[in-house]
Amino acid sequence: MAQSVFAGKRIVIGVCGSIAAFKVAGWVSELAKEEALVSVVMTASAREFITPLTFAALSGNDVHTGMFDAGKEDVMAHINIGRDADVILVAPATANLMARLAIGMADDLLTTTLLASRAGVLICPAMNPRMYDHPATRRNLRTLKELGYVIIDPESGMMACKEEGEGRLAEWDTVREYLAKSLSAQDLQGQRVLVTAGPTREPLDPARFLSNRSSGKMGYALARAAFRRGAEVILVSGPTTLPCPPGVTREMVQTALEMRERVLAHAEGCSVIVKAAAVADYRPETLHEHKVKKENIEKELVLEKNPDILFELGKQKKSGQVLVGFAAESKNLAEEGLKKLRKKNLDLIAVNDIGGDRTGFEAETNQLLLISRSGTETLPFTSKAHTADLLWDRIVALL
Numbered sequence: 297m298a299q300s301v302f303a304g305k306r307i308v309i310g311v312c313g314s315i316a317a318f319k320v321a322g323w324v325s326e327l328a329k330e331e332a333l334v335s336v337v338m339t340a341s342a343r344e345f346i347t348p349l350t351f352a353a354l355s356g357n358d359v360h361t362g363m364f365d366a367g368k369e370d371v372m373a374h375i376n377i378g379r380d381a382d383v384i385l386v387a388p389a390t391a392n393l394m395a396r397l398a399i400g401m402a403d404d405l406l407t408t409t410l411l412a413s414r415a416g417v418l419i420c421p422a423m424n425p426r427m428y429d430h431p432a433t434r435r436n437l438r439t440l441k442e443l444g445y446v447i448i449d450p451e452s453g454m455m456a457c458k459e460e461g462e463g464r465l466a467e468w469d470t471v472r473e474y475l476a477k478s479l480s481a482q483d484l485q486g487q488r489v490l491v492t493a494g495p496t497r498e499p500l501d502p503a504r505f506l507s508n509r510s511s512g513k514m515g516y517a518l519a520r521a522a523f524r525r526g527a528e529v530i531l532v533s534g535p536t537t538l539p540c541p542p543g544v545t546r547e548m549v550q551t552a553l554e555m556r557e558r559v560l561a562h563a564e565g566c567s568v569i570v571k572a573a574a575v576a577d578y579r580p581e582t583l584h585e586h587k588v589k590k591e592n593i594e595k596e597l598v599l600e601k602n603p604d605i606l607f608e609l610g611k612q613k614k615s616g617q618v619l620v621g622f623a624a625e626s627k628n629l630a631e632e633g634l635k636k637l638r639k640k641n642l643d644l645i646a647v648n649d650i651g652g653d654r655t656g657f658e659a660e661t662n663q664l665l666l667i668s669r670s671g672t673e674t675l676p677f678t679s680k681a682h683t684a685d686l687l688w689d690r691i692v693a694l695l
């Protein structure tokens with residue numbers, strides 16, 4: 297498996313005084329497990345919620361607190377902490393911290409560290425919904441964005457103060473993805489990419505449908521990796537229970553006809569289209585409005601062909617657009633792949649071996665056979681996440 301993007305990276309985490317500080321202890325632990333070099337800076341009020349000892353134990357490093365306590369070991373701590381950082385994460389970021397940073401105050405170790413550093417800074421606000429919604433907080437957020445800080449929006453939900461609304465600290469999965477993005481090469485920056493994923497469902501009546509074994513995992517991994525590498529990502533997804541990858545715009549569809557409609561609406565504006573979805577080739581000719589009683593079910597089902605979306609995309613492909621298809625095959629992988637590459641006018645086709653249970657449908661791992669105009673290549677057997685990155689490497693080379 298590939299090495300973690302966090303291994304050996306210097307990550308400074310600024311913790312402010314919010315009840316959400318305890319959640320960040322878990323994040324530090326996760327990053328330390330992935331071999332990141334984590335330094336924690338706490339504001340005075342953060343220390344009212346959680347002790348420096350917790351962060352020291354979890355990060356394996358001393359925790360920085362007051363400007364002048366730090367001086368005991370390092371007189372220039374306020375300069376040094378941020379200087380070598382690969383990225384700085386402020387979480388939870390209070391309204392107070394954001395106000396101070398927005399006007400460039402440097403009145404404690406955290407604000408001074410932020411001003412003295414040139415590393416990228418990610419800010420995760422967390423506060424009571426009315427504080428978050430206050431015009432002053434909104435103005436400070438706008439200012440921080442203008443200054444180049446990346447704001448990871450808080451979520452909506454029930455708060456510790458028993459109020460509902462926007463202001464709950466972002467989830468780790470989201471923050472992790474933004475951190476990873478800040479540490480990754482942005483080789484898809486400026487590209488708008490369209491990824492399709494999952495199966496389609498072709499209904500017979502309100503209870504029954506025809507579908508296939510696609511889980512959507514490969515397509516979702518591709519969408520996630522593309523966001524991390526700087527792309528603007530649109531994911532058109534068939535039914536799956538997978539959560540939307542952070543930073544990705546997702547549109548859910550059910551049928552092949554719905555997928556076609558959404559894909560064609562976006563295709564023109566995208567420089568790369570990766571069709572990882574397993575689109576059902578046929579749909580029942582008749583869709584019954586009410587559930588068909590079992591006594592009345594015909595033994596033979598009459599089917600109608602679905603449009604081949606990828607074939608249509610291949611016909612209308614603009615110059616410079618990269619079109620990537622998938623093929624699920626259980627035999628003659630190379631032959632079938634090449635046939636489809638040519639027929640559908642693709643730049644690259646990724647052939648999935650669905651013969652076993654470690655690759656293809658539903659598996660966490662995969663091994664793709666890639667066929668392009670210039671030859672074939674078998675990727676290593678690895679996780680779908682790593683496979684997604686290897687596939688993007690090849691697509692970037694085609695762009």
Ligand code: C5P
Nearest residue numbers: 571573575602603604605606621622623
């Ligand atoms: O021809 P086959 O279905 O094996 O090709 C698979 C590729 O074509 C996948 O990329 C899939 O998303 C796409 N496809 C499609 N519309 C269909 C069937 C497949 O876009 N109706």
